[in-house]
Amino acid sequence: MGHREDLLEGAKRCLLEKGYARTTARDIVAASGANLASIGYHYGSKDALMRQAVIASSEEWGASVAEVPAAGSDDARAADADPLERFAAVWDNVLRRIATEREFIAAQVEVLGLLPRDEGLREAIGEVLPEGNEGLVAIFEGVPDTEVDAEAARVVGSFYQALLTGLMVQSLVTPDALPSGEDLAAALRRVTAGEVLRKP
Numbered sequence: 001m002g003h004r005e006d007l008l009e010g011a012k013r014c015l016l017e018k019g020y021a022r023t024t025a026r027d028i029v030a031a032s033g034a035n036l037a038s039i040g041y042h043y044g045s046k047d048a049l050m051r052q053a054v055i056a057s058s059e060e061w062g063a064s065v066a067e068v069p070a071a072g073s074d075d076a077r078a079a080d081a082d083p084l085e086r087f088a089a090v091w092d093n094v095l096r097r098i099a100t101e102r103e104f105i106a107a108q109v110e111v112l113g114l115l116p117r118d119e120g121l122r123e124a125i126g127e128v129l130p131e132g133n134e135g136l137v138a139i140f141e142g143v144p145d146t147e148v149d150a151e152a153a154r155v156v157g158s159f160y161q162a163l164l165t166g167l168m169v170q171s172l173v174t175p176d177a178l179p180s181g182e183d184l185a186a187a188l189r190r191v192t193a194g195e196v197l198r199k200p
Contacts (some may be wrong), residue, residue, distance in 0.1 A: 004042040006032040011053035016103040019110050020050055051124040054111055061104060062132065065094055066139045084185045090140050091181035094164065098171045099178065105168045112165065133157025136164070 010032025014023040017031075025046040029036050043049040098105055115122045134153040138145045140160055148157075163184070171178055179187070190196050 003032075003034045003038045006034050007039060007042060007049060008052060008056060010034065011049050012057050015050070015053050015057060015107045019107060020054065020114060021110065023050060047120060051121055054107075054121070055124060055128055057104065058108065058132065059128075061097070061101075062135050062139075065097055066135070084189060086142060087140060087188065088181035088185040091163075091184050093181075095167065095178055095181065098167060099175065102171075102175075105171055109169055109172055112169075129161070130154070130157075133161055136160040 007028060010028045010030075011023070013031045014027045018027060023046075025036060025039055028034075028039065028046065028049065039046055039049055043052065111121065111125075115125065130150075130153060134145055134148045134157055137143075137148045137152050137157045137160065141148070141156075167178065
């Protein structure tokens with residue numbers, strides 16, 4: 001790898017180990033083996049490099065979730081499977097990752113808290129959010145990214161994004177009380193049937 005790639009890898013490591021706000025340029029240099037001047041040369045600033053690290057880490061996490069099938073649920077993940085079964089199976093996979101990758105989740109939640117006061121970070125994430133929504137729709141619907149239309153990415157992708165963000169936060173507050181994929185499917189079933197407030 002060249003210095004540019006080394007710096008990005010170092011920044012991603014620092015993001016997990018120290019968090020976004022606490023990472024210094026010297027931390028990145030120590031983690032990457034590059035020199036201080038190369039941050040400005042390749043990325044313009046430490047903040048720009050850290051923004052890229054956040055985006056790259058999120059993209060890699062999303063891609064790895066898409067590649068790993070939920071345990072025992074190959075049929076449920078197929079595009080022609082029952083939608084609620086597929087919904088539950090994919091969420092079970094995502095929830096396993098959330099439960100076991102706490103450093104990544106903590107870094108993501110930290111970044112969310114910084115968005116109101118960091119315009120550069122907010123703009124950088126805002127630029128890639130539509131693509132992230134599209135990727136979530138592809139994962140949950142069992143179709144290639146290229147088959148997801150813009151309206152589905154906007155509406156359905158935002159729904160998945162809201163659930164994902166909420167579950168990430170919940171995993172840090174009450175990790176032992178996370179719902180299962182079946183719980184989420186049951187909730188969706190009750191909401192759409194108008195049975196949320198009715199006792200069985």
